[in-house]
Amino acid sequence: MDFDSLVLAAATADLSDEPAARAHADAVEFRMDLANDPLDALATYDGELPLIATNRTIEEGGEAPENSDRLDTLSRAAEFPTVAAIDVELATITDEEWLADEARDHDADCIVSTHDFDATPSRSAMENTLTRASEYGTVAKLAVTATDPGDVLDLLAATHARTERGDRVATMAMDAVGGHSRAIAPLYGSRIAYAPVDPDRATAPGQYDLATLAGLLDTLD
Numbered sequence: 001m002d003f004d005s006l007v008l009a010a011a012t013a014d015l016s017d018e019p020a021a022r023a024h025a026d027a028v029e030f031r032m033d034l035a036n037d038p039l040d041a042l043a044t045y046d047g048e049l050p051l052i053a054t055n056r057t058i059e060e061g062g063e064a065p066e067n068s069d070r071l072d073t074l075s076r077a078a079e080f081p082t083v084a085a086i087d088v089e090l091a092t093i094t095d096e097e098w099l100a101d102e103a104r105d106h107d108a109d110c111i112v113s114t115h116d117f118d119a120t121p122s123r124s125a126m127e128n129t130l131t132r133a134s135e136y137g138t139v140a141k142l143a144v145t146a147t148d149p150g151d152v153l154d155l156l157a158a159t160h161a162r163t164e165r166g167d168r169v170a171t172m173a174m175d176a177v178g179g180h181s182r183a184i185a186p187l188y189g190s191r192i193a194y195a196p197v198d199p200d201r202a203t204a205p206g207q208y209d210l211a212t213l214a215g216l217l218d219t220l221d
């Protein structure tokens with residue numbers, strides 16, 4: 001997948017949402033951890049948009065129990081030609097580098113993620129996390145929780161700094177205080193923005209629905 005410019009990903013647990021996402025999204029993030037039979041859904045997927053496969057742990061905001069099944073299922077997802085990227089947590093990939101190799105063998109990119117549901121770390125800590133994630137994946141992603149507008153400024157500064165250094169990063173602040181970061185972080189270098197197709201089925205706090213985020217991104221571009 002080309003992450004040299006912004007990828008707007010429609011997040012869903014249901015691949016039959018894809019036609020509804022096409023008008024606005026560049027990709028579908030398939031939240032395997034929220035789906036009933038994700039490998040079966042991948043086997044029958046015949047949509048147009050490329051997929052980002054995510055099988056998120058409970059610790060990082062998903063519903064997949066942490067066991068070897070989770071990673072096996074994710075690596076099997078990478079075998080499908082429609083899966084252009086897999087998403088793996090930084091906390092996981094440091095011990096499971098084989099996942100990145102597996103993805104590469106199937107021409108899939110690796111997005112390496114960190115989520116902080118409590119706070120926004122210091123700017124230097126965020127830059128450090130993004131730098132470490134860049135060592136493992138094509139895109140280093142960081143989602144934080146802003147409790148103050150200054151947190152968003154730190155996140156944007158970290159995004160800008162790492163982008164200037166040549167890393168591909170994706171950043172967002174997840175809650176109400178930082179929600180606007182979803183529309184403006186791309187202006188500072190963030191390469192992936194996420195929005196649910198169905199506004200009632202957000203995959204993280206503070207998301208805009210897909211049509212709204214697409215409109216904001218277009219207006220600000």
Ligand SMILES: O=C1C[C@@](O)(C(=O)O)C[C@@H](O)[C@@H]1O
Binds near residue numbers: 011029203204205
């Ligand atoms: O990691 C991310 C980003 C995200 O948490 C968000 O805040 O938009 C949404 C998730 O679906 C995705 O996997």
